[in-house]
Amino acid sequence: MDYSNLISDKMLGVKASAIREIFKVAGKPDVISFAGGLPAPESFPVDAIKKICNDILDTEPVTALQYGISEGYAPLKQQILDRMREKEQIGTDNDDIIIVSGSQQGADLTAKVLLNEGDGVICEEPSFIGCLNTFRTYNAKLYGVPMTDEGMDLNVLEETLKNNKNIKLIYTIPTFQNPSGITSSLKTRKGMLELAQKYNVAILEDNPYGELRFSGEKIPTIKSMDTTGNVIYLGSFSKVFSPGLRLAYLIMDKGVMEKMVVGKQATDVHTNVFSQMIVSRYLKEYDIDASIENSRQIYKHRCELMLSCMDTYFPKNVSYTRPEGGIFIWVTLPEGVDSGKLMLEAVKRKVAFVPGNAFMTDIEAPSNCFRLNYSTMSDEKIEAGIKILGELLAETL
Amino acid sequence: MDYSNLISDKMLGVKASAIREIFKVAGKPDVISFAGGLPAPESFPVDAIKKICNDILDTEPVTALQYGISEGYAPLKQQILDRMREKEQIGTDNDDIIIVSGSQQGADLTAKVLLNEGDGVICEEPSFIGCLNTFRTYNAKLYGVPMTDEGMDLNVLEETLKNNKNIKLIYTIPTFQNPSGITSSLKTRKGMLELAQKYNVAILEDNPYGELRFSGEKIPTIKSMDTTGNVIYLGSFSKVFSPGLRLAYLIMDKGVMEKMVVGKQATDVHTNVFSQMIVSRYLKEYDIDASIENSRQIYKHRCELMLSCMDTYFPKNVSYTRPEGGIFIWVTLPEGVDSGKLMLEAVKRKVAFVPGNAFMTDIEAPSNCFRLNYSTMSDEKIEAGIKILGELLAETL
Structure with missing residues (x-):
């Protein structure tokens, strides 16, 4: 054939x-x-994971091996929300969380929920090839905005938003960006958020490396400054725990979360439960910091x-x-x-x-x-x- | 917002x-x-899984916890191919396999690779709500073909194919169908395959329950009769091992596999490695039959x-x-x-x-x-x- x-x-x-x-x-x-x-x-943390696997299979094997919930394992959802609130001041009463099978799936679901073919996505130029490819598989039109030492060039960003009414999403990795290593300044972050609000587009803030700062001053996440719900925050355990277990999470306005859950259901029903329980127990019983x-x-x-x-x-x-x-x-x-x-x-x-x-x-x-x-x-x-x-x-x- | x-x-x-x-x-x-x-x-098999987890984390922890390959864990791919060849006579030299995060993802990737918005999918009426929803999230047009005691009504199937040139895919659960419990007869299976060949459409053969026969005579899978590559076979470990681990597989013609791998990469990079290794070791060291x-x-x-x-x-x-x-x-x-x-x-x-x-x-x-x-x-x-x-x-x- x-x-x-x-x-x-x-x-x-x-x-x-x-x-x-x-x-x-x-x-x-x-x-x-x-x-x-x-x-x-x-x-x-191999030894800890081994001990945790034994504990889970001794005490809650059916929960680990049976079908789970599309939104994610409830205790882990709460632990992440608590941790992100404390560490990053992320999460308002209008926000909710969904556990996904790695950050790439977070980008995929965001694209599925927001993008028609031909809709526009603004991305940093250069940007993470994996997510650019995700947007390409939705036939999205990519608009690259050049990176400066402080992140996206805000003038080009505004020009792009002004001239292209098909744009629905700004994709950014503001902290220790892949591939450039650049961290967007506070001014750039505030500017991106203001422009997203002005032009009524969403921001996907992809932050897999944010906790891996080894010098300089921490800069607030865009999501922590978001009072309007424009920012969809994408966090991950791949770089701070294990990528093979495929665990990430989206924190976003409830107004878009409902469709995200439907998308997750239709994509892979739910994220691996055993892995979610491993991370949940690790967060509870060990010192991830x-x-x-x-x-x-x-x-x-x-x-x-x-x-x-x-x-x-x-x-x-x-x-x-x-x-x-x-x-x-x-x-x-x-x-x-x-x-x-x-x-x-x-x-x-x-x-x-x-x-x-x-x-x-x-x-x-x-x-x-x-x-x-x-x-x-x-x-x-x-x-x-x-x-x-x-x-x-x-x-x- | x-x-x-x-x-x-x-x-x-x-x-x-x-x-x-x-x-x-x-x-x-x-x-x-x-x-x-x-x-x-x-x-x-909780005790076996527990022992296997310990073995993996003692001997190959980095393989289990590090990033993996989009196509799937190589030993597991080979084990499944060998097992399917033996049990179901599935797999030709033109076929290849990809491991996916549960059957639902198999349907999602098939839809991603084949369907433009408005393209048609023929499904059994009734059919599995989860996959119908997957096709809906691609804005596919669903054409229901009524079930008889022997599976899809072949006359209606041919009429539907003849009258709707937008159809690209026939979705079927031929064995112990969800929700009807009906098993398509050999005649129906052959008829579906011939019609798929005649009208140049693909068949997604979803077979999560096939190994759960407790009475009557086994009927060959459609894929086992497929010499032309029209059939995309979807197998799963959810009903014969554990659904929480989210493990299924697609066996299909290499001509469409390349795009399937690209789709998988853009969707969630790869399937949970630890879970793939658990099933691989189980197949090797225990008696899944x-x-x-x-x-x-x-x-x-x-x-x-x-x-x-x-x-x-x-x-x-x-x-x-x-x-x-x-x-x-x-x-x-x-x-x-x-x-x-x-x-x-x-x-x-x-x-x-x-x-x-x-x-x-x-x-x-x-x-x-x-x-x-x-x-x-x-x-x-x-x-x-x-x-x-x-x-x-x-x-x-």
Whole structure:
């Protein structure tokens, strides 16, 4: 059977993530990979999870293994709401929470509930390829707003909103952004919120890295300043507990939550109950803040080491961000240099990274930027890999 | 903020599953509920799962807790392919497999990959409300084909295909159908496949109950007769292992698999790895066939008991299916009786079931049918509940 006439229009244009091919190379044992975006495995609380699994299966096996509720495991919902209220001042009486199968599903449900084909989504340029692809699978039109050191360029943002009445959603990762590592300033956050209110659009605030700050001053989440319900907040346990368990959550105005629950039901009924119970018990019986502090120290060390190696080995006409948290550094080469071609050379020398075009609204256009990840590499590999990249850059530029 | 202008057209018409409200009533401890569709909790292999969790976290914790692959955990994929080839003669060299987060996600991804808004989906009338809602969230047009004792009416099926060029998909649960308990005959299966080939449409063969046969002769899956790749086969561990872990799989032609993987990536990246490893180890180290045989005996006993009580207590002008497996019985009242009204009366008498309209393409039209589930109830409750229903029916008819 020839499926080519049966594939939906919205899926026709979406390709397997460009970085999947890179990961195939990057996954080889002799390659030093700065291409990934994985949390450090030494941060996983394995012993605690083992003890918790035994406890759950001893005391509540049927709850863990039977069908659950689309909104999520009730105790976990309350624990997250309490924690987010305390840590991030998030959540009003008009808000509610739904547990989802990872942040990507949070973006998928948001798209499902809000977007008709052809509706517009504003995103940071560059932005997280995974969520850009999610919006593409709804045939949404992506409008990239360039990133400054302080986050989205507010002038371009307003121009874009003013000129495109089809826009329904602004997608932002304001803290330690993927891929740039940039943290949006308080002024940018307030400006985004005001513009969302003025133009009656929603903001999806994706914050998987927010708790991984290892230097600088904390900046309030956009959701914490949201009194009108425009902000849909997306939190995740992938970077602070375990990504394999696929657990994230959306906190949003009840006015849109009802449809979100219907969407969740129609998408996968409910999130894995056993995993929800593992995290719930962990939050109750263990000190997740201490565990996150441990992760912060790991990432602080690796980030500082990578930056110091870059300072030493990279040519002076190469610039890069100096993140205060998260797991990514964004490198900018002189104009006209194609990081895609550079990547092919780097891979020959057994070092991998992701070229910038993967994170753009137009993935075909060459980019002079690329993303480096430092979260899972040993000190030796960071030093060796950055040195190789530095030599390659010196030869190329 | 007023979200009413922001909700997507496709989600506007879809409401929370009608049976959710019934479940709220049915969930009360003093109500005898035949409304559910849950597997018997005594069938969950709790001790084995506990041992397996310990083994995984002792030997491969990072694999279990780190990000995984969109296609699924490789050993589990192979185990399922091997098992399906042996048990169901499913899978050709042109086929591939993807692990998904429950059957509902299998339907969701199939809809995402194949359906534009307005495209048609043929479904059995009645059919599983969950998947009908999934298709509704893609703004698909549903075409119901009435069920006979042998499955879909093939004449109506062909007429529908002939008259509606927008149809891309036939959705069927050929074995122990939800809600009717009907098993499509070999003739019907062959007819559906031939018509799918003739009109170049895909078949989604949803088979969550197929292994739960407790009487009669096994009938080949449609997929086992598919040499052209028209059939997308959807299998599940929810009814033979645990639904809370959310594990199902799609086996299909490679020509459509590539887009399915892209859809999965954009939807939730990958299925929970820990759960995939639990099932993989269970398949390797334990005897799932013995466990399924145990479930069969539980359901055989409860089904026979329920049918025998119905034979005793139900008026003679009420007819019902006599399933050879699965977990549902479908009851047909005399024409003109509204099972929705009957349900309200039944709930007052502390017995719950799901009225037939919930399973129809037009959920607003009254139905003289209703669904009974027997999988989780004690003998005492089955007898008491059916007796109460019988009395109510005798009074009403």
